[in-house]
Amino acid sequence: MTRRYSALSLFKEGLAGQTGWKQAWRSPEPKPSYDAIVIGGGGHGLATAYYLAKNHGIARVAVLEKGWIGGGNTGRNTTVVRSNYYYPESVELYGLAHRLYEGLSKDLNYNVMLSQRGMVNLCHSTAEMEVGARTVNAMQINGIDAELFSPEDVRRVAPIYNFSPDARFPVFGGIWQGRAGTARHDAVAWGYARAASRLGVDIIQNCEITDFVIEGGRCRGVQTTRGAIRADRIGMAVAGHSSVLAAKAGFRLPINSYALQACVSEPVKPILDTVVLSPGTGVYVSQSDKGEIVIGGGLDRIPSYAQRGNLPTLETVIAGLLEMFPIFGQLKLMRQWAGIVDVVPDSSPIIGESPLPNLFLNCGWGTGGFKAIPAGGTLLANLLATGRHNDISRPFDLDRFASGRLIDEAAGSGIAH
Amino acid sequence: MQLFPCPFCGPRDETEFHYGGDAGNVRPDGADVPIERWADYLYLRGNPKGTAREIWVHMSCGEFFVMERDTVKHEVLSSTALGGEHAA
Numbered sequence: 001m002t003r004r005y006s007a008l009s010l011f012k013e014g015l016a017g018q019t020g021w022k023q024a025w026r027s028p029e030p031k032p033s034y035d036a037i038v039i040g041g042g043g044h045g046l047a048t049a050y051y052l053a054k055n056h057g058i059a060r061v062a063v064l065e066k067g068w069i070g071g072g073n074t075g076r077n078t079t080v081v082r083s084n085y086y087y088p089e090s091v092e093l094y095g096l097a098h099r100l101y102e103g104l105s106k107d108l109n110y111n112v113m114l115s116q117r118g119m120v121n122l123c124h125s126t127a128e129m130e131v132g133a134r135t136v137n138a139m140q141i142n143g144i145d146a147e148l149f150s151p152e153d154v155r156r157v158a159p160i161y162n163f164s165p166d167a168r169f170p171v172f173g174g175i176w177q178g179r180a181g182t183a184r185h186d187a188v189a190w191g192y193a194r195a196a197s198r199l200g201v202d203i204i205q206n207c208e209i210t211d212f213v214i215e216g217g218r219c220r221g222v223q224t225t226r227g228a229i230r231a232d233r234i235g236m237a238v239a240g241h242s243s244v245l246a247a248k249a250g251f252r253l254p255i256n257s258y259a260l261q262a263c264v265s266e267p268v269k270p271i272l273d274t275v276v277l278s279p280g281t282g283v284y285v286s287q288s289d290k291g292e293i294v295i296g297g298g299l300d301r302i303p304s305y306a307q308r309g310n311l312p313t314l315e316t317v318i319a320g321l322l323e324m325f326p327i328f329g330q331l332k333l334m335r336q337w338a339g340i341v342d343v344v345p346d347s348s349p350i351i352g353e354s355p356l357p358n359l360f361l362n363c364g365w366g367t368g369g370f371k372a373i374p375a376g377g378t379l380l381a382n383l384l385a386t387g388r389h390n391d392i393s394r395p396f397d398l399d400r401f402a403s404g405r406l407i408d409e410a411a412g413s414g415i416a417h
Numbered sequence: 418m419q420l421f422p423c424p425f426c427g428p429r430d431e432t433e434f435h436y437g438g439d440a441g442n443v444r445p446d447g448a449d450v451p452i453e454r455w456a457d458y459l460y461l462r463g464n465p466k467g468t469a470r471e472i473w474v475h476m477s478c479g480e481f482f483v484m485e486r487d488t489v490k491h492e493v494l495s496s497t498a499l500g501g502e503h504a505a
C-alpha cells in the first residue's frame with residue numbers, strides 16, 4: 001500500500017501497475033460530536049483542520065463542506081502568491097503565509113507546484129513611480145523582498161508588454177517581488193485534505209450547515225443536511241457565504257459579496273514567465289504550467305451570489321489585456337468563470353471570535369486569500385485551540401470596526417490579487 | 418448586458434448605475450450615539466442571499482432610488498424613486 005508520495009514510490013507503482021495507490025483522503029460518515037468543527041472545505045478550512053491536528057494535537061476534528069472540497073474560491077482563483085503589502089500588520093500575516101508556502105510541498109508531502117516566478121506591479125506615470133518607491137521602501141523596512149524596477153527592468157522580465165510610444169499605459173517602472181509567483185490551487189486544497197485526513201481529521205463533503213445549535217448563549221454545534229453535529233469550538237471559513245451563516249448565528253458582518261471573475265486562454269507555448277499587474281487597466285496576467293494565459297481583473301460591480309461573471313466586466317478586462325499585450329489579440333478564450341468573494345471595507349481579513357461565543361471567524365479575504373491559506377489556517381487553528389489571539393491575528397479581529405483601527409490595504413492589494 | 422430600470426429615465430445599461438448600499442441604513446443622530454451603533458451604521462451589512470433592498474444611483478441623470486433585486490438570479494423586482502424621503 002503506497003502512502004508516501006515520492007519519486008521512488010512513483011517508480012515502484014509503475015512496476016506494480018499502479019495498483020497500490022490509496023485514496024488521498026478518507027470519506028467517513030459524520031460522528032455525532034467532535035472536539036472542533038470547521039465549516040467550509042476551502043483552503044482556509046482544510047488548512048485550519050490540518051494545523052489543529054499538527055500544531056495543537058487536536059485531531060477529533062471535522063471539516064464540513066456543502067459541496068466538494070476546493071469547489072469554492074480556492075478552486076476558482078488565479079493562484080497568485082505574494083506578500084508585497086504595505087502595513088506591518090499585513091506584512092506579518094502575509095509574510096507568515098508566504099514562508100509557509102515555501103515549505104508546503106514538503107510539509108504536506110504533496111506537490112503544490114509553487115512557482116516563484118516573480119511579480120511586477122507596473123507604474124504608469126511619474127506620480128505612480130513615487131508611490132511605487134514609497135511602497136518598496138515600506139516593504140524593505142518591513143523585511144519583505146522588494147525592488148523598484150526601471151522601464152528596462154520591466155522590459156527584461158516582460159518583453160511582450162506594449163512598450164510602443166503611443167501605449168495608453170506606458171511603463172515608467174514597477175514594483176518587483178521576486179519571491180512572488182503562483183501555485184496549483186487544487187493541489188493546495190487536496191494536499192491539506194490528504195495531510196489532515198492522515199492525522200485523523202474527518203473530511204465530510206456534501207454536508208451543508210443549515211443552522212447553529214445555540215445553548216446558553218453559546219454555540220454548541222451545527223445543524224447540517226446530514227444531521228446535527230456537536231462541538232464546543234467551531235470555526236467558519238466560508239468566504240462569500242459568511243453573511244448568510246452569520247445571519248443564522250444572529251449577527252451581521254462588514255461584508256459585501258461580489259462576483260470576481262477570471263478567464264483562461266487556450267494553451268500556448270511559453271511566452272510569459274512572470275506575473276504582470278497593471279493598476280491602469282486593473283488586469284493581471286500569468287501563464288499556467290499547461291500554457292494557458294490566466295487573466296484576472298476587478299470585481300463585478302453588482303453585489304451578487306450568482307457564481308458567474310457578467311459581460312461588462314469581462315469586456316473591460318479583455319480590453320485592458322489587449323492594451324497591455326496586443327500580441328494576445330490572437331488568443332482564443334477557453335473558459336470564463338467567477339467566485340463569490342467576501343469584500344470588507346479595508347480589504348483586510350477578519351480573524352477572531354464572533355459575537356456568538358465558541359464560533360470563530362476566518363473570512364473577509366475578498367479577492368486575495370489564496371496566498372494567505374497557510375496563515376489563515378494556522379491562525380484559526382490557534383484560536384480554536386487556545387481561545388485566544390496571538391500577535392499576528394489580533395489586529396484582524398472584528399473589533400477593529402468599532403475601534404476604528406482599520407488596516408486599509410486597498411492600495412496595497414490593488415484590484416485583485 | 419443587463420438593463421436596470423431608472424425611475425426617471427427607464428431601462429438603461431447596468432454600467433450606467435452605481436451601487437450605494439443597503440436601503441434603510443439610516444445615519445444615527447445625536448451626541449451620545451454609542452460606538453457600536455456607529456460601527457453598525459458605517460460597516461455592518463445585511464448582504465442577503467436572495468431578495469435585497471438597495472440604494473442605487475443612475476450616474477447618467479443623478480437619480481438616487483431603491484431597487485429590489487434578487488442577488489442570486491439578478492432579477493429586478495422593483496425600482497422606486499427616493500422622492501426626498503428616507504427609504505426606510
Ligand SMILES: Cc1cc2nc3c(=O)[nH]c(=O)nc-3n(C[C@H](O)[C@H](O)[C@H](O)COP(=O)(O)OP(=O)(O)OC[C@H]3O[C@@H](n4cnc5c(N)ncnc54)[C@H](O)[C@@H]3O)c2cc1C
Nearest residue numbers: 040042044066072073074077078080209339369370371417
Ligand atoms: C476569480 C478569482 C481570482 C482570485 N485570484 C486570487 C489570486 O490570484 N491570489 C489570491 O491570493 N487570491 C485570489 N482570489 C481569492 C481567493 O480565491 C480566496 O480568498 C480564497 O480562496 C478563500 O478561501 P476560503 O477557503 O476562505 O474560501 P472558499 O475556497 O470559497 O471555501 C469556502 C467553502 O465554504 C463552503 N460553504 C459555504 N457555505 C457553506 C455551508 N452553509 N455549509 C458548508 N459549507 C459551506 C463553500 O462550498 C466553499 O467550498 C481569487 C478569487 C477569485 C474568485
Ligand SMILES: [Zn+2]
Nearest residue numbers: 423426475478
Ligand atoms: Zn436616470
